[in-house]
Amino acid sequence: MVEDNLKIILKELPPGVKLVAVSKFHPASDILAAYNAGQHRFGENRPQELAAKVPALPDDIEWHFIGHLQTNKLKFVLPYASLVESIDSLHLLEAVDKWGNEHGKVIDVLLELHLGAEETKGGFTQDEIETILSRSMSDFPHVRFRGLMGMATNTDDMSVVEADFARIEAFKRHLDEKFQLPDFTELSIGMSHDWPLAVKHRATIVRIGTAIFGPRTY
Ligand SMILES: *Cc1c(COP(=O)(O)O)cnc(C)c1O
Numbered sequence: 001m002v003e004d005n006l007k008i009i010l011k012e013l014p015p016g017v018k019l020v021a022v023s024k025f026h027p028a029s030d031i032l033a034a035y036n037a038g039q040h041r042f043g044e045n046r047p048q049e050l051a052a053k054v055p056a057l058p059d060d061i062e063w064h065f066i067g068h069l070q071t072n073k074l075k076f077v078l079p080y081a082s083l084v085e086s087i088d089s090l091h092l093l094e095a096v097d098k099w100g101n102e103h104g105k106v107i108d109v110l111l112e113l114h115l116g117a118e119e120t121k122g123g124f125t126q127d128e129i130e131t132i133l134s135r136s137m138s139d140f141p142h143v144r145f146r147g148l149m150g151m152a153t154n155t156d157d158m159s160v161v162e163a164d165f166a167r168i169e170a171f172k173r174h175l176d177e178k179f180q181l182p183d184f185t186e187l188s189i190g191m192s193h194d195w196p197l198a199v200k201h202r203a204t205i206v207r208i209g210t211a212i213f214g215p216r217t218y
């Protein structure tokens with residue numbers, strides 16, 4: 001079933017758009033089934049869950065961290081994640097840079113734009129992101145800014161979702177023109193119910209869970 005679901009999505013996904021299979025709350029055996037079907041990039045949103053799964057699964061998996069990260073949990077994430085998609089505060093960004101300094105690593109990150117209508121959703125304002133990027137080179141030497149992440153408003157009204165995606169797409173283009181950062185190439189938008197629309201708005205990464213692994217039980 002996981003294999004069939006993957007096949008359906010990969011058939012529709014344009015080449016060059018990376019699929020993150022969001023495996024949170026699903027056991028390592030489900031991840032291995034997807035791995036054996038050729039999917040080697042997975043996303044987790046809870047630090048301890050990621051740290052527990054890594055040693056149980058193949059070494060060449062590319063893990064993305066996509067959840068809220070507290071600064072006292074960095075050790076569960078930063079040794080393993082090849083991309084931290086969900087940097088949502090200056091405090092976290094500074095802690096990640098400090099961890100990179102202490103461990104002799106440069107951490108690849110996306111900056112999360114507060115995109116959806118929900119106040120409860122995390123992320124920076126557009127102004128905050130511009131301020132960070134104008135400081136980036138000198139202030140965060142152990143962080144590599146790879147692009148933007150956003151979660152659209154949680155609604156069935158696709159015109160609302162599309163407006164969210166159009167806003168982050170336009171903002172990404174604005175940042176590209178203003179800062180011209182060669183590594184700032186990624187736009188991570190789109191989940192199970194809205195990823196085709198995200199692709200239309202130039203997603204380079206889609207994060208799909210339910211449509212691959214089925215509903216989460218929690
Ligand atoms: C859970 C999650 C997803 C995947 O959601 P689905 O609707 O199951 O595809 C994508 N992005 C983030 C940040 C998530 O937490």
